[in-house]
Amino acid sequence: MKFRFSILLLSILLAVSAAVSVAEPTPSAAYNRVLFPDRRCQKAMSENSTRLGASPAAAECEVWSEACSEAVLKVARQSETAEWLRGIRRKIHANPELAFEEIETSRLVREELDLMEVNYRYPLAKTGIRAWIGTGGPPFVAIRADMDALPIQEAVEWEHRSKVAGKMHACGHDAHVAMLLGAAKILKTREHLLKGTVILIFQPAEEAGNGAKRMMQDGALEDVEAIFAAHVSHEHPTGIIGSRPGPLLAGCGFFRAVIRGKKGFAADPHRSVDPVLAASASVISLQGIVSRESNPLDSQVVSVTSFNGGNNLDMIPDTVVLGGTFRAFSNTSFYQLLERIEQVIVEQASVYRCWAEVDFFEKEYTIYPPTVNDERMYEHVKKVSVDLLGQKNFRVVPPMMGAEDFSFYSEVVPSAFFYIGIRNETLGSTHTGHSPYFMIDEDVLPIGAATHATIAERYLIQHD
Template sequence: MVKHTSLNFFSILITTIILSFIISNNNIIAVEIIKSSSSSSNTYFLGTNNNNNNHHTITPTKNKTSATSRGTHTHHSITKSQPSTSNLDEILRLAMVPGMVTWITDIRRTIHENPELAFEEYDTSALIRSELDLLEIPYMHPLAKTGIRASLGTGGPPFVALRADMDALPIQEAVEWEHKSKKDGKMHACGHDAHVAMLLGAAKILKSREHLLKGTVILLFQPAEEKGNGAKQMIEDGAIKDVEAIFAVHVSHQNPSGTICSRSGPLLAGCGFFRAVISADLGSPNGPQLRRADTVLAASAAVISLQGIVSREANPLDSQVVSVTLVDGGRQIGSVPGDVIIAGTFRAFSDMHNLLHRIQEVIKEQVKVFRCHATVDFFEKELTLYPPTINNDRMHEHVKKVAVDLLGPEKFRIVPPVMGAEDFSFYSKEIPAAFYYIGIRNEELGSIHCAHSPHFMVDEDVLPIGAATHASIAEEYLNEHG
């Protein structure tokens, strides 16, 4: 009891001295009131304005904390400190809403059931335009016969584009499932149905956030990627007018479902096609040949000699491919055909025109050895040389950053270049571009077969992820450049 009474006396004394000091000195801003009956304490804050005419305010710390936590300033400070993260979280949430997932999946399945070949995508184009009408997104049509250029946002710069291809392949589907192709000999065996669905999904997300866009997003739905000049014709028809950057995605069975994969620089090879008709010489003007030239032997020699272009002439550090994929000598088995056709493809990351020149030269000169001649066609009127697909360094870094922020670092991979080709390369040749993959490999589902296979499947769980990635890439690009 004595000890406690003594503590009270000294506490009162100390408090009195401090309060007296405060009265004479306005610079003191805090006072500790020590309660003799308890070990707890409260801190009080006083205003420090040196103007003696102003009243000092006293606010308990506890009350200030609770009031601030309910105020708007704390919310705004969090939003400003992490704008990208919160935007991306909201985009991903919108993509994963059950109704949204069902909508995207239904679009993909409808297109898959009704595949259309290059420049014949009339029903696919009509479906896309119908959905754009419902979303109240304006568009231009037709470009490149069936193509579409839609736009949303402010209508002013900057302009960023997202592209999806629409065409199917002349392949008979071998996958038995509810939504199998209804058209014999035609199949979406390269995932273009998924590409369209993901871009429409992105369009719906971006439309709901249109008031936040700091520029304009261009949506390109392109025909005839497989045939080789859909992108080129889209460009000729004004598809990328005012566009300063463009992005596209392709499904990939080589990477786990939901992963985003790409690389800076060369990603896909340039590509060309050739067709040679090898014919027997009719003989000299002095008389008929004693023995007819063997066109089959001449064609065989040409096929073998073509392999030497890569193995003996190409730089070993420069990947090149020359492949003969067709040999046609007719159906007669009792005589040598008058003509033999050989055809194929060639690919490289370097000078495609030099490779084209050597293919033509080797075929023509080789068949002369067997008293034949050849005409070589590179489909310059129907098809054209694909340039290599080169990812712009800055655009690749943008895709990488968005993918990591949206899905996490474990969901992004750097992949090596491959010898496949894409006519997206025509866009990347004109403006800064980035092409990336979204993994669809799911062994449990059976989504393991390569593109252009009759067994090709798509893990549909990636569709909303692709839509969110598309939308995020476009919106964040405008945030950075708008």
């Protein structure tokens, strides 16, 4: 009897052990707990999908409704999800990496995607990732986040400040990555509802090096029909979405001109060829390009920001180097500025018997085209934002002279770029990007995740 009882007990223990071992390989206990607090709900959804071909939720969201928006927001705003998003963002913030050096950031992203059982391709553009969720077939819509930090020493005193001297996430890219991972988590729970495939692009080197261009060269936009991206903004209160149709951000270029003359004593200027005079005339003449050659209704900028010559007060130098930036909201205006900057500097130098050459750093990938929102994609962002967050939480914003390498994507496929507010005076989240005092209100993270996910899912539903 004892022997039989022992065998029976052993059999029970083995059965329990087998059941546990089957449960253990789930992608992430935390992941499943956040998305399915009640495991019976997950099982019921699975059984309904198998028996009926689609869950009741799928039928309800064939046409997007308020209930669909509420379902997405409910997942995003769960305390466990919000805590996870903050943790992701803080890890990245404490370990900033510059352009094409985002090794640890990329590893963290891949680890999270692995836990979600999201497929991806890596590497693209050295550290970039292209992941996908959905049917695997068309239509394909992309969402993009940039990953790189800036060469800035952080001045914000807080627990998760940068651990790397001279490097900081001073433009919010840590938040962008966290929000896109949050969108991936939401979309994965709703994968059975997706009417196509969502491509998640984690891109290196937005700040320098044209990471978008390199990602496209490596196939990031393969089959993609539309692409969306967000940028945090201190211009708007936390959670406010802002965008506009048409030109949103300017094309941006830089120039460096070397003007050569003949060195000589300042007391005998007739024996020299003065490049200081030639460079000064060039600076004055450059201001006339915008003020006298450009349409006043077509905003453009030419700014000279550096001027370096000799350091001997008694000598006329043989060389002066000047440089600056130029901006415009259309490719036509942008490249017209580029052409005229070179002409003005070279010709003005020749007037003063000097010789000049102008470098626009095209080989270093520092020219960014304008970011222009497709009108239909903008309207999609606007409708999603209003339905998800309310009319008062969407704003039409003016164009800005800042630049973004998302513009390279917008030249290839219909796109929309939008801002998401992080301004919170109480927290001190008021400083502009690229400031050593830059910080964000982390309450934006669930909102950004939900907005990304809804933009993608609704695009697939409403795709024509």
